[in-house]
Amino acid sequence: LLLSDPPKSDELEVSIFGPGKGEAIAVHLGGGDWITVDSCRSQSKGTHSILDYFEAIGVNIEQQLKVVVGTHAHDDHIAGLGQLYESAKNAIFVCSAAAASEEFLVTAEADKSVAAGLRSSVRREYLRILDEVERRGRERSGFAPLKRAVESLPLWTRSSTPGRAAAEIVALSPSHVAVTRAQRDLATSALAAPNGTKRFANRDPNEFAVALWVSVGSQRILLGADLLSGPAGCGWQAVLANVSVSGKAGIFKVPHHGSITSHHDGVWAEMLEVNPVALIAPFRGGRKHLPSPADLARICALTNSGYVTASPERIAQRESTRRISASLGGVASNVRDPWGTPGHVRARKGKDDAPWHVEMFGPAMDLATALKSK
Amino acid sequence: VTTTTTTTTSRNVPSDQSLAGVTADRDTGALFLRKLEQARIEHQRQAVPLLVTSGSDLTLSTVTPIVESARDTESGSTAQWWHRRGKGADNEAISGVQKWEGRILELDETIFSAELSPLSEEGPVLVADFDVRLLLPEADVSVGDVIYVTARLVERERGMPPSKTVSVRLRRMGKWSEDEIDMIKRRAHDRWARLADFID
Numbered sequence: 001l002l003l004s005d006p007p008k009s010d011e012l013e014v015s016i017f018g019p020g021k022g023e024a025i026a027v028h029l030g031g032g033d034w035i036t037v038d039s040c041r042s043q044s045k046g047t048h049s050i051l052d053y054f055e056a057i058g059v060n061i062e063q064q065l066k067v068v069v070g071t072h073a074h075d076d077h078i079a080g081l082g083q084l085y086e087s088a089k090n091a092i093f094v095c096s097a098a099a100a101s102e103e104f105l106v107t108a109e110a111d112k113s114v115a116a117g118l119r120s121s122v123r124r125e126y127l128r129i130l131d132e133v134e135r136r137g138r139e140r141s142g143f144a145p146l147k148r149a150v151e152s153l154p155l156w157t158r159s160s161t162p163g164r165a166a167a168e169i170v171a172l173s174p175s176h177v178a179v180t181r182a183q184r185d186l187a188t189s190a191l192a193a194p195n196g197t198k199r200f201a202n203r204d205p206n207e208f209a210v211a212l213w214v215s216v217g218s219q220r221i222l223l224g225a226d227l228l229s230g231p232a233g234c235g236w237q238a239v240l241a242n243v244s245v246s247g248k249a250g251i252f253k254v255p256h257h258g259s260i261t262s263h264h265d266g267v268w269a270e271m272l273e274v275n276p277v278a279l280i281a282p283f284r285g286g287r288k289h290l291p292s293p294a295d296l297a298r299i300c301a302l303t304n305s306g307y308v309t310a311s312p313e314r315i316a317q318r319e320s321t322r323r324i325s326a327s328l329g330g331v332a333s334n335v336r337d338p339w340g341t342p343g344h345v346r347a348r349k350g351k352d353d354a355p356w357h358v359e360m361f362g363p364a365m366d367l368a369t370a371l372k373s374k
Numbered sequence: 375v376t377t378t379t380t381t382t383t384s385r386n387v388p389s390d391q392s393l394a395g396v397t398a399d400r401d402t403g404a405l406f407l408r409k410l411e412q413a414r415i416e417h418q419r420q421a422v423p424l425l426v427t428s429g430s431d432l433t434l435s436t437v438t439p440i441v442e443s444a445r446d447t448e449s450g451s452t453a454q455w456w457h458r459r460g461k462g463a464d465n466e467a468i469s470g471v472q473k474w475e476g477r478i479l480e481l482d483e484t485i486f487s488a489e490l491s492p493l494s495e496e497g498p499v500l501v502a503d504f505d506v507r508l509l510l511p512e513a514d515v516s517v518g519d520v521i522y523v524t525a526r527l528v529e530r531e532r533g534m535p536p537s538k539t540v541s542v543r544l545r546r547m548g549k550w551s552e553d554e555i556d557m558i559k560r561r562a563h564d565r566w567a568r569l570a571d572f573i574d
Contacts, residue, residue: 021499043499092574100573105562113558114547118520119475119491130569137572144574198547200477200518285501286480287487320498327472327525331540332502 018281224255258291
């Protein structure tokens with residue numbers, strides 16, 4: 001198949017892109033309906049992975065993209081999310097209940113104030129989306145385009161019609177405990193630093209990320225966002241304790257780039273089929289890359305159908321990066337473009353009893369190959 | 375109170391003599407001088423590649439003291455340092471400057487990583503690691519703080535090869551005023567009230 005070949009109407013598809021600035025997922029629910037989760041932008045080319053892909057396969061974004069999800073406010077997940085949502089003129093926007101709160105908005109407005117005159121920003125993308133939510137809501141009477149995800153909440157449903165299976169998207173997280181914790185922390189983090197110093201937000205929103213359970217007919221898809229395993233009452237611990245789902249997923253977007261901090265044995269035992277397709281976008285922005293060799297080994301032991309959109313290893317640097325590295329030599333070390341060219345793993349499934357058919361584009365590879373290259 | 379720094383090139387650790395040009399008064403100035411002295415002592419104790427100087431054209435009365443660290447990258451020696459401002463020392467001229475704004479992404483006891491966006495020309499956004507001691511003696515550094523990195527190409531006397539100097543400066547954002555806090559909370563409240571109608 002070519003990259004530009006669209007899925008058939010009755011085919012499911014899960015595509016994962018990354019690591020540009022961000023990672024992104026596009027899911028075809030059959031019948032031409034799509035949802036997207038997070039966003040990815042190529043830093044080197046300035047292109048938008050999902051918008052480009054949809055254009056390549058002929059998706060009418062205005063009509064066919066039903067739901068845009070921002071799982072959490074980390075900028076390795078939301079780069080370009082505002083642009084994507086603005087293009088999806090009939091889509092609802094889903095974010096964590098903790099991120100759609102007055103407490104979060106205080107941090108966003110504080111960041112906006114801090115960012116005046118700076119290139120940096122943390123919450124800018126979210127404010128752009130919320131501006132669009134308001135505009136959309138004002139223009140269409142009775143349309144509520146913002147959905148606040150919290151555990152067990154159905155976010156979108158579709159009834160079955162001839163040739164199109166019923167579909168449902170349910171939020172697995174954040175838990176009510178996580179939302180309460182997040183709102184408390186947000187309320188005290190932005191403006192009430194002990195010395196009142198201005199700075200950008202520094203809360204780890206992985207705690208209140210939105211993990212999703214997608215059902216289409218008898219098929220299940222688990223999209224893990226960056227949800228952590230805990231702490232108590234939060235994360236995967238809470239999902240397993242509080243959320244009831246039917247069936248097991250045959251495909252899994254592994255949470256938090258395969259990190260051990262998001263691993264929970266119960267997820268693999270109770271929510272996933274044996275040997276599921278596991279999809280990972282690596283994270284190379286930090287000093288410790290994810291997945292680590294230990295992460296790769298752990299996941300390879302759990303499934304032999306694991307794929308990663310690019311090598312987690314440091315990539316070859318472009319000439320422009322090498323020049324800057326030379327300019328900063330002696331003071332800065334490890335000068336790097338951690339994003340490189342985003343890869344793409346595409347998994348499609350036709351009939352219920354057919355296996356997932358997985359294709360890799362660009363620097364994508366299977367996990368066994370990634371592990372061997374370590 | 376204007377900070378006056380020497381314009382004489384010094385290739386040694388900041389000396390008492392080089393600090394003598396710094397004038398300041400009241401508490402702010404005294405604090406600044408203490409920080410300079412603390413950095414000088416730290417440098418001597420650890421042979422840390424540091425030079426602490428005031429930022430050029432800044433005044434202590436309007437800006438919290440800025441810590442700038444610079445290193446002569448041509449020599450690679452940790453013992454050779456510049457201490458100067460503006461157009462450089464006698465017989466020197468800055469012939470090229472590259473600047474980046476950075477946001478600190480990770481920070482531990484020894485290293486911080488920052489995402490650098492170019493300010494002086496088009497170029498890639500990059501991530502780089504820095505020794506956290508470059509920001510000493512600032513104790514209150516945190517993830518999310520903003521730095522400026524400047525690389526200067528300095529032409530020297532005829533026959534001498536140009537040298538490069540790289541500086542790292544922490545941007546001090548100041549403190550929230552009561553008015554700012556009230557305004558931010560009001561904006562957030564108003565936005566939340568408007569959004570409430572559009573939440574399903």
